[in-house]
Amino acid sequence: xxxxxxxxxxxxxxxxxxxxxxxxxxxxxxxxxxxxxxxxxxxxxxxxxxxxxxxxxxxxxxxxxxxxxxxxxxxxxxxxxxxxxxxxxxxxxxxxxxxxxxxxxx
Amino acid sequence: xxxxxxxxxxxxxxxxxxxxxxxxxxxxxxxxxxxxxxxxxxxxxxxxxxxxxxxxxxxxxxxxxxxxxxxxxxxxxxxxxxxxxxxxxxxxxxxxxxxxxxxxxxxxxxxxxxxxxxxxxxxxxxxxxxxxxxxxxxxxxxxxxxxxxxxxxxxxxxxxxxxxxxxxxxxxxxxxxxxxxxxxxxxxxxxxxxxxxxxxxxxxxxxxxxxxxxxxxxxxxxxxxxxxxxxxxxxxxxxxxxxxxxxxxxxxxxxxxxxxxxxxxxxxxxxxxxxxxxxxxxxxxxxxxxxxxxxxxxxxxxxxxxxxxxxxxxxxxxxxxxxxxxxxxxxxxxxxxxxxxxxxxxxxxxxxxxxxxxxxxxxxxxxxxxxxxxxxxxxxxxxxxxxxxxxxxxxxxxxxxxxxxxxxxxxxxxxxxxxxxxxxxxxxxxxxxxxxxxxxxxxxxxxxxxxxxxxxxxxxxxxxxxxxxxxxxxxxxxxxxxxxxxxxxxxxxxxxxxxxxxxxxxxxxxxxxxxxxxxxxxxxxxxxxxxxxxxxxxxxxxxxxxxxxxxxxxxxxxxxxxxxxxxxxxxxxxxxxxxxxxxxxxxxxxxxxxxxxxxxxxxxxxxxxxxxxxxxxxxxxxxxxxxxxxxxxxxxxxxxxxxxxxxxxxxxxxxxxxxxxxxxxxxxxxxxxxxxxxxxxxxxxxxxxxxxxxxxxxxxxxxxxxxxxxxxxxxxxxxxxxxxxxxxxxxxxxxxxxxxxxxxxxxxxxxxxxxxxxxxxxxxxxxxxxxxxxxxxxxxxxxxxxxxxxxxxxxxxxxxxxxxxxxxxxxxxxxxxxxxxx
Numbered sequence: 001x002x003x004x005x006x007x008x009x010x011x012x013x014x015x016x017x018x019x020x021x022x023x024x025x026x027x028x029x030x031x032x033x034x035x036x037x038x039x040x041x042x043x044x045x046x047x048x049x050x051x052x053x054x055x056x057x058x059x060x061x062x063x064x065x066x067x068x069x070x071x072x073x074x075x076x077x078x079x080x081x082x083x084x085x086x087x088x089x090x091x092x093x094x095x096x097x098x099x100x101x102x103x104x105x106x
Numbered sequence: 107x108x109x110x111x112x113x114x115x116x117x118x119x120x121x122x123x124x125x126x127x128x129x130x131x132x133x134x135x136x137x138x139x140x141x142x143x144x145x146x147x148x149x150x151x152x153x154x155x156x157x158x159x160x161x162x163x164x165x166x167x168x169x170x171x172x173x174x175x176x177x178x179x180x181x182x183x184x185x186x187x188x189x190x191x192x193x194x195x196x197x198x199x200x201x202x203x204x205x206x207x208x209x210x211x212x213x214x215x216x217x218x219x220x221x222x223x224x225x226x227x228x229x230x231x232x233x234x235x236x237x238x239x240x241x242x243x244x245x246x247x248x249x250x251x252x253x254x255x256x257x258x259x260x261x262x263x264x265x266x267x268x269x270x271x272x273x274x275x276x277x278x279x280x281x282x283x284x285x286x287x288x289x290x291x292x293x294x295x296x297x298x299x300x301x302x303x304x305x306x307x308x309x310x311x312x313x314x315x316x317x318x319x320x321x322x323x324x325x326x327x328x329x330x331x332x333x334x335x336x337x338x339x340x341x342x343x344x345x346x347x348x349x350x351x352x353x354x355x356x357x358x359x360x361x362x363x364x365x366x367x368x369x370x371x372x373x374x375x376x377x378x379x380x381x382x383x384x385x386x387x388x389x390x391x392x393x394x395x396x397x398x399x400x401x402x403x404x405x406x407x408x409x410x411x412x413x414x415x416x417x418x419x420x421x422x423x424x425x426x427x428x429x430x431x432x433x434x435x436x437x438x439x440x441x442x443x444x445x446x447x448x449x450x451x452x453x454x455x456x457x458x459x460x461x462x463x464x465x466x467x468x469x470x471x472x473x474x475x476x477x478x479x480x481x482x483x484x485x486x487x488x489x490x491x492x493x494x495x496x497x498x499x500x501x502x503x504x505x506x507x508x509x510x511x512x513x514x515x516x517x518x519x520x521x522x523x524x525x526x527x528x529x530x531x532x533x534x535x536x537x538x539x540x541x542x543x544x545x546x547x548x549x550x551x552x553x554x555x556x557x558x559x560x561x562x563x564x565x566x567x568x569x570x571x572x573x574x575x576x577x578x579x580x581x582x583x584x585x586x587x588x589x590x591x592x593x594x595x596x597x598x599x600x601x602x603x604x605x606x607x608x609x610x611x612x613x614x615x616x617x618x619x620x621x622x623x624x625x626x627x628x629x630x631x632x633x634x635x636x637x638x639x640x641x642x643x644x645x646x647x648x649x650x651x652x653x654x655x656x657x658x659x660x661x662x663x664x665x666x667x668x669x670x671x672x673x674x675x676x677x678x679x680x681x682x683x684x685x686x687x688x689x690x691x692x693x694x695x696x697x698x699x700x701x702x703x704x705x706x707x708x709x710x711x712x713x714x715x716x717x718x719x720x721x722x723x724x725x726x727x728x729x730x731x732x733x734x735x736x737x738x739x740x741x742x743x744x745x746x747x748x749x750x751x752x753x754x755x756x757x758x759x760x761x762x763x764x765x766x767x768x769x770x771x772x773x774x775x776x777x778x779x780x781x782x783x784x785x786x787x788x789x790x791x792x793x794x795x796x797x798x799x800x801x802x803x804x805x806x807x808x809x810x811x812x813x814x815x816x817x818x819x820x821x822x823x824x825x826x827x828x829x830x831x832x833x834x835x836x837x838x839x840x841x842x843x844x845x846x847x848x849x850x851x852x853x854x855x856x857x858x859x860x861x862x863x864x865x866x867x868x869x870x871x872x873x874x875x876x877x878x879x880x881x882x883x884x885x886x887x888x889x890x891x892x893x894x895x896x897x898x899x900x901x902x903x904x905x906x907x908x909x910x911x912x913x914x915x916x917x918x919x920x921x922x923x924x925x926x927x928x
Contacts (some may be wrong), residue, residue: 011445011453044453054430056420057444057456061433071407073444074436074458081436 004028004036004088005065011058012044016075020059023076031083061086124338128330135326142318150311155260158267158303162258165198166271166296199266200297260300269296340368344375356383399456401427401473402465407434410465419456419477421447435460435473444475454479495569497547498554506568506576510628513566513580514621525588527577527595528617528635529557530643534573535767537610539805545605552603553612560598561591572767575614576632585620592616615642633668633724640723668724671717674704680730681705682737683904684755687875687897691889697754697788699897700738701904702730722762731763732772739782741907756788756818761795765802770809777813784814788839792820796835807836818875823863833870840867844878847898851883861891868892 008024010017021040028036043050043058053062063070063086072085259268271294343360350358359376363369393400399416403409412420412427420427435442437460448454458475493505501509510526517524531553538546550573557567557575566578577595582588595616602611617639625631674680684698704712721727738755745752763769776782789810796803796819807817818839819832823846832840842863849856860876867874876888879898888896 011447014445016443016445016455043447056422056427056430056432057446057458059444071431071433072436073407073433074442075444076436078436085434085436 003065004032004063005039006036006086007039007041007053007062007064009041009043009050009053009055009058009060009062012042017042017059020076024061024082027076027079027082030079031088063088123341124334127333127338131326131330135322138322139319142322143315146311146315146318150307151262153311154300154304154307155258155267157307158298158300159258161303162267162269162296162298166269166294169271169294169296198296198298201294262300265300265304267298267300269298270294271296337368340372344368344372347379348375351379351382356380356386397476399473399475401432401475402463403432403434403471403473404465405434405469405471407432410470416475419446419448419454419475432473435471443478446475446477448477448479455482498551498569500554500575501566501568503568503570506566506570506578507628507632509566509568510578510631513578514626514628514631517580517621518626522581523584523623524621525579525582525585525591526619526621526631526635527579527588527592528570528619528632528639529575529577529595529599529614530616530639531573531575532613532615532643533799534612535765535802538767541608545607545610548605549603549610549612552605552610553599553614556599556601556603556612557595560595576635582620585618585623588618588620592618615639617642637723667717667720668726670706671704671721671724671726674706675726675730677707679705679707680733681906682734682741684741684907685897685904686902687756687895688901689895690885690893693901695753696895697756698752699756699790699904700734700758702734702758703904718760722760725762727760727762728766728768728772731757731759732776734758735773735776735782735787736780738787739776739780742783742786743781744907752786754786754788754816756790758790758820759795761792761798764791764795764806765798769806770813773810773813773815784810788816788818790818790820790841791837793822793824793831797831800831800834804834804836811836811838821877823859832866837872839875840872841875841877842893844898847876847878847884847888848880850887851881857887857891860888860893864892 006024006028008021010020024038028038041049043055053060057073059076060071060073061076061082068087070086072082074081076082259270261267340363347358347360356379358379360372363372393413396413397415399419400411400413401409401416402411409427409430409432412424414424417424417427435444435458437458442458444456444458446454446456455478456475457478458473461472461474463470463472493502493508494500495502513524516522531549534546534549537549550569553575554567554569557577561567561577561579564580566580568576568578570576577591579588579591582591596614599612599614602609617635617637619625619631619634619638621631624634681703683701683703685701686695687697687699688694689696702714702718704714704717706712718727721730734757738757742752742755759769773782773784777784791803791807796807811817816838817836818841819835819837820841821843822840823843840863842860846856846860846863850860864874873894874892875895875897876884876893877897879885879888879896879900881900884898885896885900
């Protein structure tokens, strides 16, 4: 069964950062329940990590699994845009099911 | 074909055109040569034949003559000569004599020789004359030839030429053959080869054809070179430059040429390149100098292009940006905001918008963003400023109101109580006036600190205006708890405060109201806390009072009225009426008293007694009072422009206005901004208004007189009326209250009182004006008692500024109606 591994880079504990985190968590909880891993990285706390990833602006969201690697920027407020941007097209399917995850497994 | 060849092959295109031109030119030349050759061949053939014909004609004349002679004379010896002559013509291959029947009579030279032998043996003359008719002529061609039409047959293929010549009977031989003169005896056929005639003509023609071909080829070559020099080479130069332009080198220019078509084309292209270069330069400059960051990314979010502003905004070298991952921007609607690391290394906010575009023919996004950090900061600051007091940093009235409303909603939902404390600093104005505003500000800051210290962090402390503060106590137990806190605040405030120049002890009066008991909305709670504070003040300052139920009824009515007054102010329902004051005993107009009226759109004019006290209580009197001054100044100006001299307009100033710190400041502003002329303005104050804080009142009145305002003591006799009090005050006139005037014609005591007041005022050097004069008797009596001026319905009722009759100077006393009230 496919796991979703995501990294969200934010800058500081600002309301904007928190908004992005909340938005993303909302989407992930609704779509992938407990099948995702989300790592939140504050570029102020870990500048080297951000540098390694070459983060140019925040919030930046990187989907590492399932392939392909996808990277989007924005406040992540629009659920459909986020899913589309990450190439996680469960939009309009009612409920994401395991076969969707499986199809990404290869 | 063009597609099959790689474009980068140099000289491919010019060679193609040259090759095409060469081929075409060659074809044309070949065609010309072929046509010339063909024409030449025909002419050559004809020339060969003509030459042969000529040659044969010469021969055949001799042949015929000799043959005729031979035939006719029958001299066999002559045939030798004839043969010799025939043999000398090598071109002749065969000589045949044909009979009329077409059968050869003498087939060739050998046969002819035999003929000669035959003729030797038997003379023609001896030949028997045929008796029968001669046989018919054989072949048509033959017949034609014999008919005298000599014909020549040329067989080009076998290189042969044949001529047929008719043989006729010579006149000398007439009758010897049995034929008539006209009849042909036979045919002489001469066969000849064309070869030597051909050889002869051939040489001449070869020579001229070669020459012609040479001319044609040279002309073609010249044309080719000319085209190459004049067209192909210039085109090639243009093409070379065009290729450099294509590759981005817009500096390249086509060499100058004469102003022919190609030269013009070159110049046009040069101009075009220059224009493109300029535009490109300008566009590049725009993009390079733009403060807006511009980034082009592909569908995966990889940066394909970034301008310097983008590099600056993202704090990275441009070279590093290109090729790195920005990410696909998720833009909600038109714009979104992202956080960036700015040039100074700090985090900032950029507003970002995305447009679909193309880059190198591939779909791409143009992402533009600009730094809005400062703008957002400024907006946040402005928001904070709008909701906070600049001096103390506390929430202001608007903010407090908002917070209170929220707290009320919360408390209502949770069934909690909350309390509002309304705090007014006692005698704060004195600090400002005596120690200066800097000290006042310092005191306010000290008070702010103490207020904050006195309450929990979760409680809201706000500054409402000058020296008024409020505190919101959320989740307070009951009225006693709230009063406890209020008392604690009051005590905490009342410690001496070390200011930079002075030690001061702030003293405050506090009113308390409770949700939900005293009101269920912010306005009511605030108003009732204010009312409680006001009552506390009246009860003696420096104390805390809770709102009491008996204040509630009045408060509720007042609250409605207050709302109506606010609406009245907003809707411009207040009016200023003027009532003239006249001198006694002459009745000349001295001045006008400005009277505030409220014209309710529904109820009509509202009694001043009903609303003016509330204006004072709510503090609206400050603004409305100022408005009266402004109105009076404007009306005064208008009257003067209309040529009506008005000596002075008297404006009422209430106790609350007088007590406020800013009365003088407000009037100063009016003098400055509204051309308020103090020398034409009088200020009427009531006794009770002045009495509250004598020292303060004296100070204010002195300031006002310094500015040129006259001061009148209104409603004199109703208040304290202490003589010493009258002496202390810097005033210019005394106005006797209408209550005394009404009774003077019937009541002896009143008359005595009036007399005493007038005497007392005159003793202090103050003129006296009587209010509420309604009858001629009253006017007469007052004049008799030495009263200096009067005002009342007897002279004129108060009216709007635009009733000129009322304002006409010298409009003397006139009888009025029976209305008893003003």
